Amino acid sequence: MRNYRLILEYDGTDFAGFQYQPGERTVQSTLEEAISKLAHASGRVTGAGRTDAGVHALGQVASFWAELPVPVERLAAALNSLLPRDLSVAAAGEAEADFHARYSAISRRYLYVIRQRRQRSGIWDRYSWRVGDEISLAAMSAGSRFLIGEKDFAAWGTATGRSKSTVRQVKQIKAGRRGRFVLIWIEANGFLKHMVRRVVGTLVEVGLGRRDPEDIQAITQQRDIRLAGPVAPAAGLCLVRVRYPQMEWDKSNGDENLFG
Amino acid sequence: MRNYRLILEYDGTDFAGFQYQPGERTVQSTLEEAISKLAHASGRVTGAGRTDAGVHALGQVASFWAELPVPVERLAAALNSLLPRDLSVAAAGEAEADFHARYSAISRRYLYVIRQRRQRSGIWDRYSWRVGDEISLAAMSAGSRFLIGEKDFAAWGTATGRSKSTVRQVKQIKAGRRGRFVLIWIEANGFLKHMVRRVVGTLVEVGLGRRDPEDIQAITQQRDIRLAGPVAPAAGLCLVRVRYPQMEWDKSNGDENLFG
Numbered sequence: 302m303r304n305y306r307l308i309l310e311y312d313g314t315d316f317a318g319f320q321y322q323p324g325e326r327t328v329q330s331t332l333e334e335a336i337s338k339l340a341h342a343s344g345r346v347t348g349a350g351r352t353d354a355g356v357h358a359l360g361q362v363a364s365f366w367a368e369l370p371v372p373v374e375r376l377a378a379a380l381n382s383l384l385p386r387d388l389s390v391a392a393a394g395e396a397e398a399d400f401h402a403r404y405s406a407i408s409r410r411y412l413y414v415i416r417q418r419r420q421r422s423g424i425w426d427r428y429s430w431r432v433g434d435e436i437s438l439a440a441m442s443a444g445s446r447f448l449i450g451e452k453d454f455a456a457w458g459t460a461t462g463r464s465k466s467t468v469r470q471v472k473q474i475k476a477g478r479r480g481r482f483v484l485i486w487i488e489a490n491g492f493l494k495h496m497v498r499r500v501v502g503t504l505v506e507v508g509l510g511r512r513d514p515e516d517i518q519a520i521t522q523q524r525d526i527r528l529a530g531p532v533a534p535a536a537g538l539c540l541v542r543v544r545y546p547q548m549e550w551d552k553s554n555g556d557e558n559l560f561g
Numbered sequence: 562m563r564n565y566r567l568i569l570e571y572d573g574t575d576f577a578g579f580q581y582q583p584g585e586r587t588v589q590s591t592l593e594e595a596i597s598k599l600a601h602a603s604g605r606v607t608g609a610g611r612t613d614a615g616v617h618a619l620g621q622v623a624s625f626w627a628e629l630p631v632p633v634e635r636l637a638a639a640l641n642s643l644l645p646r647d648l649s650v651a652a653a654g655e656a657e658a659d660f661h662a663r664y665s666a667i668s669r670r671y672l673y674v675i676r677q678r679r680q681r682s683g684i685w686d687r688y689s690w691r692v693g694d695e696i697s698l699a700a701m702s703a704g705s706r707f708l709i710g711e712k713d714f715a716a717w718g719t720a721t722g723r724s725k726s727t728v729r730q731v732k733q734i735k736a737g738r739r740g741r742f743v744l745i746w747i748e749a750n751g752f753l754k755h756m757v758r759r760v761v762g763t764l765v766e767v768g769l770g771r772r773d774p775e776d777i778q779a780i781t782q783q784r785d786i787r788l789a790g791p792v793a794p795a796a797g798l799c800l801v802r803v804r805y806p807q808m809e810w811d812k813s814n815g816d817e818n819l820f821g
Contacts, residue, residue, distance in 0.1 A: 309683075310682050310683045310684050310685070311683040311684065312683055312684045312687075357684060359684065377680050378680065381680055381681050384683075386683065386686070386687075387683045387684075388683045389680060389681050389682050389683040389686075390680060391678070391680055391682070392680070418651070420637050420638065420641055420649060420650060420651055420652070421641050421649050422570050422649050422651070423569075423570045423571040423572050423644075423646065423647045423648045423649040424570050424571065424572045424617060424619065424647075425570070426646070426649075427572075427646075
């Protein structure tokens with residue numbers, strides 16, 4: 302058996318999230334099914350981030366142990382021929398024995414796309430949250446500064462992993478405008494369940510003037526999830542990059558660069 | 562009866578193009594069906610550009626005569642509640658009696674998206690053409706200069722309208738890189754059938770070094786469609802804007818600004 306790693310892209314619209322759930326079409330089970338068609342033997346696939354139903358990925362990382370008859374340089378193409386149209390492998394490689402897509406990752410970077418329009422869109426609603434009223438980037442940025450650093454994010458999400466700790470380190474939050482779109486990038490060593498979407502939902506309330514930027518600090522300090530704003534819709538969210546220590550391989554696949 | 566105009570957005574993937582065809586799911590028939598649910602009386606819908614099957618739109622313009630019980634400021638929302646997910650109205654207005662989405666238009670602007678990757682993508686293949694080898698923007702731009710101006714474009718497409726003339730005026734061709742994407746914008750007073758896609762297919766051959774930029778001039782001068790390169794795939798193409806004389810209303814709806 303060898304340890305493999307993949308960079309995955311998917312349109313999350315028709316998936317019930319990354320993680321296996323009985324009877325549901327998930328990224329994990331769809332990928333495991335494709336691998337099992339190639340493999341003499343294989344185990345569970347692990348993902349770097351457990352994206353929710355409807356959340357997209359341009360740089361999800363997965364790893365799995367398997368005995369594959371396919372040379373690693375042809376693995377991406379072999380899997381792509383077996384996967385459905387809305388899930389693909391951008392790159393595949395062999396990993397060190399101690400590599401684990403989830404536990405080895407040192408940071409995850411998400412992009413959230415907001416479209417400043419009142420009418421729905423035949424193209425963009427699939428990949429964005431529609432907010433008609435004008436969002437102030439300055440107010441949103443002022444609020445986001447209170448989230449940077451290592452903090453207890455209990456007000457922003459729930460722990461779902463092995464550890465019950467709600468401490469995470471947010472490395473960067475950046476907001477920008479492209480035409481009628483507002484884009485928010487958030488990078489952290491890890492995220493609690495719904496954390497990115499709850500942060501975005503609350504920052505948008507700040508950007509709309511319904512809350513003060515300082516509210517973000519108060520919510521964090523009080524560690525009470527009922528004080529935070531709404532969870533922003535899944536469609537606007539995309540996992541764009543996962544970083545690993547001392548690894549050249551984890552370079553961005555570049556597809557999110559379309560957004561600058 | 563009043564004359565109405567609409568700006569339309571659609572994901573062309575699941576449409577057999579704009580124009581009505583018996584038994585096919587087209588943009589025109591889908592829109593006519595929605596209008597007929599609202600209208601006391603209505604006629605045929607006209608589109609500014611007859612986009613092919615699989616071609617997208619962020620700024621298609623349509624016009625139609627109808628007797629509608631809905632005030633015009635609520636027309637976009639009313640139609641959006643009746644249209645399927647992949648087709649939407651970005652804006653609606655009442656037009657002058659002599660306005661005709663097709664014949665009144667003075668220019669159409671298309672965006673073509675090329676993704677420089679070898680592996681297919683679960684997200685981007687829907688909206689782009691995948692070209693693995695490196696495309697030279699300089700060579701492509703050098704070739705595109707031979708297409709600017711009023712010329713006989715018989716080598717680049719076929720006339721399908723009332724007039725059999727193959728003379729068109731190309732106003733601008735611009736190419737740019739965004740990360741791993743190559744974007745090509747083309748604006749003309751009108752286009753022949755498959756003209757944008759054949760121009761893109763041929764410019765990409767120039768960009769890959771398989772043809773000289775001067776070939777573009779020779780092909781145009783010889784007016785022989787067999788000399789031109791392949792028709793680029795529909796998925797990469799999007800109608801982003803239609804202009805009308807002395808009209809404020811035809812402003813870009815701004816959604817293509819995501820691409821700079």
